[in-house]
Amino acid sequence: MRAALTRAAGPAAVLLTAAALQAAPAHAGTARHEVVTWAAGADRVGDGVPGRAYRLVVRTSVGGTDARVRLSNVFGDRPLTLDSVRAGLRASGAALKPGSNRPLTFGGARTVTVPAGRTVLSDPLPGALPAATDLVVSLHSPDAAGPATGHGMAMQTSYTAEGDHTGEEGAGNWTSTTGSWFYLDAVSVRTDARAGAVVALGDSLTDGWQSSTDLDRRWPDYLARRLRQAGTAVQGVANEGISGNKVLADGAGPSALNRLDRDVLSHPGVRTVFVFEGVNDIKAHTGVTAADLIAGYREIADRAHAAGKCVVGATVGPFKGWPEWDPAAETVRQEVNAFIRDGGAFDAVTDFDRVLRSPYDPERLLPFLDNGDHVHLNDKGMQALADAVDLTALDCAHRT
Known part of the structure; x- marks a missing residue:
């Protein structure tokens, strides 16, 4: 049984809101570039389940702004449609900090289809994301099927729900747990060059x-x-x-x-x-x-x-x-x-x-x-x- 332990996200984690840009490292006049802050090796993790949502907990390393996530269907044998992908900050368990859960877009759209054998990058999410923070990526697919791509042994408890509950910040509908990461491949931020x-x-x-x-x-x-x-x-x-x-x-x-x-x-x-x-x-x-x-x-x-x-x-x-x-x-x-x-x-x-x-x-x-x-x-x-x-x-x- 996995221990129900959580980490404190820290006082700087009132983030992923536009106002939080003020909390980002300023580095005025300094060039900035994109740096990976979290990633996990991709492999096949069973089969996709239609209508299932995942609330995936990952830990950042370097802090920055304009977070982007990379989603993967590298081991899929058919296109993967995700009709809701959101990013927020964890309070505890499956619950998110109020006001932090924001939608991610892909070419301006909130729905994305990842071709079989491919990955996609989200648009940058305005706001600051600090180092050593529990970032939570919630995603839902209405019709996932066939081989699912992810990382099997996460050593981290994440959560699942039946139906699209990605927009909810509470934990009420996230009643099941998983020890794997599904479809989430990497997270990057913009930071000091x-x-x-x-x-x-x-x-x-x-x-x-x-x-x-x-x-x-x-x-x-x-x-x-x-x-x-x-x-x-x-x-x-x-x-x-x-x-x-x-x-x-x-x-x-x-x-x-x-x-x-x-x-x-x-x-x-x-x-x-x-x-x-x-x-x-x-x-x-x-x-x-x-x-x-x-x-x-x-x-x-x-x-x-x-x-x-x-x-x-x-x-x-x-x-x-x-x-x-x-x-x-x-x-x-x-x-x-x-x-x-x-x-x-x-x-x-x-x-x-x-x-x-x-x-x-x-x-x-x-x-x-x-x-x-x-x-x-x-x-x-x-x-x-x-x-x-x-x-x-x-x-x-x-x-x-």
């Missing part, structure tokens, strides 16, 4: 599996808090982890190679790609070699560099004790990590293996950080990953 974002490309360790639901304790969440406190130029954090994801092979979502353009490089304001993935390729025992994975890492780095992004690589953590571990898999992990550290493909390296491994058996997770299955992390483990990131490495100049 000096600001940028980092995208974490990964698997369940980045997705946050076994961190505390509803408390934003995935390691990218801890990283966002560190960046905000440090006041660095990189402020946006997009979590593009998908549980079970691999670098090379499709399965739990398209592979990192196959989703790099859409899930990472397409987001606005991205300065850095943070690659922390590979354990699922290694432990699957499908004949993947270190050379195969190294070629995959090189391709990710080359494509990201070609797009003008900085690329940080993270070593693969230990997983001895997981049922699929064996000495052959450990040999591949060690060879892969040697390349990540010293192969020269990345602009910077974060040695997560060194942070996570036990000093008594470096092939195992440090018990204090292990959630108990010997591959996934508890909240302390998530925080340890974020604390290990050199914040200056997230703003490196791409080498020429």
Whole structure:
């Protein structure tokens, strides 16, 4: 059962109204641009249900104005019509702050049809949206059917209703919960041109599996808090982890190679790609070699560099004790990590293996950080990953 925990949106969250523009960072005379403030890796999440409404809770990282949402029907096999999409600020549970729930438009229209295999962007929503805020996107489709696109393991409680209740700010009709995000792909804001974002490309360790639901304790969440406190130029954090994801092979979502353009490089304001993935390729025992994975890492780095992004690589953590571990898999992990550290493909390296491994058996997770299955992390483990990131490495100049 998911805990019924909520976060306070904070005193600055009387937003998404025209008057709230006064609360936005002014930066008079400073150029502004669009930066992703939240995102989640797209995959198939069951089938669409006609007449169902979703009230989806997400947490912003960088603050700004003129929020835009990206809706996705990438895995759909038919057009998806949404006849109401609204954005507001959460009070608690499914209830919104009074006066914050405003309609989003698409080319000036309140109804949008997303073609199969495509995404769409909303028009900018005037007003301010601060950092570290619970944004709630409510949407309704009268005729959804076929494969639905979204993010399966949100580690966040959202809400559903039968019928179009998107315009209601109260929680009365939002009587069911879901642990997934449906059709919502990303949120961006306009902010200081000096600001940028980092995208974490990964698997369940980045997705946050076994961190505390509803408390934003995935390691990218801890990283966002560190960046905000440090006041660095990189402020946006997009979590593009998908549980079970691999670098090379499709399965739990398209592979990192196959989703790099859409899930990472397409987001606005991205300065850095943070690659922390590979354990699922290694432990699957499908004949993947270190050379195969190294070629995959090189391709990710080359494509990201070609797009003008900085690329940080993270070593693969230990997983001895997981049922699929064996000495052959450990040999591949060690060879892969040697390349990540010293192969020269990345602009910077974060040695997560060194942070996570036990000093008594470096092939195992440090018990204090292990959630108990010997591959996934508890909240302390998530925080340890974020604390290990050199914040200056997230703003490196791409080498020429």
